Amino acid sequence: MDRHVRAQPRLGHRQGRHQHDQHAADPTVLYTCSNAELGCTGPQTDVAVRQALNVAIDRGTIKEKAFVGLTGDISPTFALLPRDQKWVADPANEVSPQSPDAAAAGQILEAAGYTKGSDGFYGKDGTPIELSLISVDGWTDYNDAAKLISEEAAEAGIKVTASTVQWQEFSDARQTGQYQLIMGGVIGTSVADPFQIYKDWFTGESTSQVGQEVPTGRWNFSRYDNPVVNEAVAAAAATNDEAVKKEAYAKVQTEIVRDLPYIPLVINATQTFYNSKDYTGWPTEDDLYAFPPAWGSVAAGYILQHLEPVK
Numbered sequence: 001m002d003r004h005v006r007a008q009p010r011l012g013h014r015q016g017r018h019q020h021d022q023h024a025a026d027p028t029v030l031y032t033c034s035n036a037e038l039g040c041t042g043p044q045t046d047v048a049v050r051q052a053l054n055v056a057i058d059r060g061t062i063k064e065k066a067f068v069g070l071t072g073d074i075s076p077t078f079a080l081l082p083r084d085q086k087w088v089a090d091p092a093n094e095v096s097p098q099s100p101d102a103a104a105a106g107q108i109l110e111a112a113g114y115t116k117g118s119d120g121f122y123g124k125d126g127t128p129i130e131l132s133l134i135s136v137d138g139w140t141d142y143n144d145a146a147k148l149i150s151e152e153a154a155e156a157g158i159k160v161t162a163s164t165v166q167w168q169e170f171s172d173a174r175q176t177g178q179y180q181l182i183m184g185g186v187i188g189t190s191v192a193d194p195f196q197i198y199k200d201w202f203t204g205e206s207t208s209q210v211g212q213e214v215p216t217g218r219w220n221f222s223r224y225d226n227p228v229v230n231e232a233v234a235a236a237a238a239t240n241d242e243a244v245k246k247e248a249y250a251k252v253q254t255e256i257v258r259d260l261p262y263i264p265l266v267i268n269a270t271q272t273f274y275n276s277k278d279y280t281g282w283p284t285e286d287d288l289y290a291f292p293p294a295w296g297s298v299a300a301g302y303i304l305q306h307l308e309p310v311k
Contacts, residue, residue, distance in 0.1 A: 027074055027197075028142075030133070030149070030263040031174060031182040035223035039210025042180040043129045048112030049158070050260040052105040052122075053131075056156035057149055060098045063266055066145035071266035073098065077253040078186065078201075079194045080267065087194055089250035093257050096264045105156035122157045130159045134173065135183035137164040142183040145265065174221040177210035186262060187219065190299060195245075198233050198252050201262070205230070222261035229255050281306040 032050055033040035043049045063071050072081070073095045079087045081094070088094050106116070114122040114129070122129050133149065135142040146162035153160040160181070165173070173179040189196045200206050200219045204227075207220035214221060232251040239245060256262075274282045283289055283303060 026188050026268060027078060027186040028265045028268045029184060029186055030265065031184045031221050032261055032263060033177050033179055033210070033223055034261040035225055038207065038223040038225065040177060040223050043131055044180050046112065047259055048108055049129060050263060052108040052156065053153060053158055054260050054263050055097060055101045055108070056105040056153050056158060057265070058100040058152045059096060059265060062145050062148050066141050066148060067266060071268055074264040074267045076257045076264050078197050078256070080188060083192045084194055087246065087249050089246065089253050093253060100152055100155065102156040105158065116157050120157055121159045128159060131161070131180050133160050133162045133181040133183065134165050134170060134179060136167055136170045146183050175213045177221070177223050185268065194249065195236055199237070202252065202256055203230050203233050224259070224261035226255050226259065278310055279307040280310060281308050
């Protein structure tokens, strides 16, 4: 289960100075099965539909109502801000729009040949845009966000039907590409560099034909396969030169901000609880020398080196 990006370690019962910090974790997005060439079906395979939905979403309301104000602003570049600020090539792409723009959504669809019917919803050639959005039953914040997205999309003339499914159905759908929209998370790393996300979530080598499972250890559930992105990620992998990497990332960002195979929603948060009664030196929001959640086992040994007994 990859929802560790939202897990919260439990407090122990030992008496002492219980404290907690909140940290940006990983992106929460709409997965879209985007690539018709690899077998995706549905209106979301049209980039204009994805672009329209992107500007129709009210991220500010979703942050407050579905995630009770605990999430952060997301970048369509998938750089985790402020950590990865230096990798954002175009300041215009720093943060996804926080307020909805139904008029802009309509303009995007109309430019792509869609017309609004008497029912207030857009379609083309007599076929309405009808999208299915699933989230896992019991993931209440995701379920609430999906309902809000459905309502916000309707305001822009896009019909989105939100429903919940069991974990296994969710997992099977995204692994095989047999879905239209899914509420899900994008897993990155604790390293201040978006490379891993670009490689595992956006390259052709990290996906497969619809009906076949995504390669083990890779996460490109959208079936996105863009030669420009593939080449740029390979160039970044072949260098330690920061300037060369920035140039490669700029190419990646131009493509994925336009194509939106994953529609960005929020940066989800995770909380870390610690007890400073006996030991000090824990990572804090003011001194975040390591990513501290208990499930981040790679950092645990590093954190232990920094702890000092209280004298």
